[in-house]
Amino acid sequence: MLISMNDERFLVTGAGGCIGAWVVRTLLDEGSQVVAFDLSTDDRRLRQIASAETLARVRFVRGDISDAAAVGRTIADERITHIVHLAALQVPFCRMDPVRGALVNVVGTVNVFEAALAHREQVRGLAYASSVAVFGPAELYPGGAARDGSPLSPRTLYGVWKQANEWTAATYARDHGMGSVGLRPCIVYGVGRDQGLTSGPTLAMLAAAAGHGYRIGFGGTSVYQLASDAAELFVAAARAAVADAEVVNMSGCAVAMPQVIAAIAAAAPAAASAIGFDNVPLPFPSALDASGIERLLGPVTLTPFAEGVHRTIETFRMLLARGLLRAPEDTGTPSGGPGGE
Secondary structure (H helix, E strand, C coil): CCCCCCCCEEEEECCCCHHHHHHHHHHHHHCCEEEEEECCCCCHHHHHHCCHHHHCCCEEEECCCCCHHHHHHHHHHCCCCEEEECCCCCHHHHHHCHHHHHHHHHHHHHHHHHHHHHCCCCCCEEEEECCHHHCCCHHHCHHHEECCCCCCCCCCHHHHHHHHHHHHHHHHHHHHCCCEEEEECCEEECCCCCCCCCCHHHHHHHHHHCCCCEEECCECEEEEEEHHHHHHHHHHHHHCCCCCEEEEECCCEEEEHHHHHHHHHHHCHHHHHHEEECCCECCCCCEECCHHHHHHHCCCCCCCHHHHHHHHHHHHHHHHHCCCCCCCCCCCCCCCCCCCC
16 A cells, blocks of 8 residues: 655664664655665665665665765755664674674664754654664563563673663653654564574575575574564554653564474475574574554554565565576585574
8 A cells, every 4th residue: 555655754773783673675666765774885685675676766875874964965865754773784794894893883873873863843753673682581570571671681782782772762752752663673684684693594595496406503482573564663663652762572473493494495395395493592582572563553454474584585486587596505404404502
């Protein structure tokens, strides 16, 4: 359904990333005006999910989120009314370069809040990405499930910095009355999820689409969100009229790794025996209570996991055929077959 939002102008930071690209696509499908802000000029993820004709409607601004002047100037010059802040360095890159990681993930977020505050007469909504990484491993929580207000115990610098961003949002709300919504995704999967700690399941889907083997580097039960579903929630969060700093867990499907492998095998039977995983759980909760997001945004409709996997693999087949993607390196048939150790 086409929605007319002529007076809205969305700024999407980190628009070249997986969730960022899907947020841009979601907004374009609505007919909204979009400004895509990113340091990189690599638009491959956007081209994988939107046509050149569609992307021609996007205003692209190349900029560094750690440059406060650039962020403020973009919000002012582009007459931004809503912000979806997704610019960040993921876990492996934070580990490799902690100083740059802190500049992007922490200082960059402060820059967004400062710029929104400076132009609060025009900025009507701000949503930003926190992460399930603010929590600790499943054994810290009853039944492995974390609630919105459960104790935070991050085990990575990335998680520490996401926790800092939640406190930044709380401080701007307390000191300046500036509301915001932080969402905590877990494992986002789908077209465009090609890097980061939790990209393994999606890379396995891509390998299966190409008929290759792949070994996912972790196991256990985790919460999964299809990238397009996550994008819709971020757009809704940016439109939410909130007066406080709200931070909530993102809705998702709790899925054990053998079920992930089974869903991939159902969508790509020829590759079934070539997909496996390492039976090492991630340092995150195995389930998330998401009642808070429904309180804020209303009922949330999620794509069933098996359907999301099937849809992703079908899209990967099309992109491979068109030469817009390459399969990940064949890691071989894992010992023990599907669901191996």
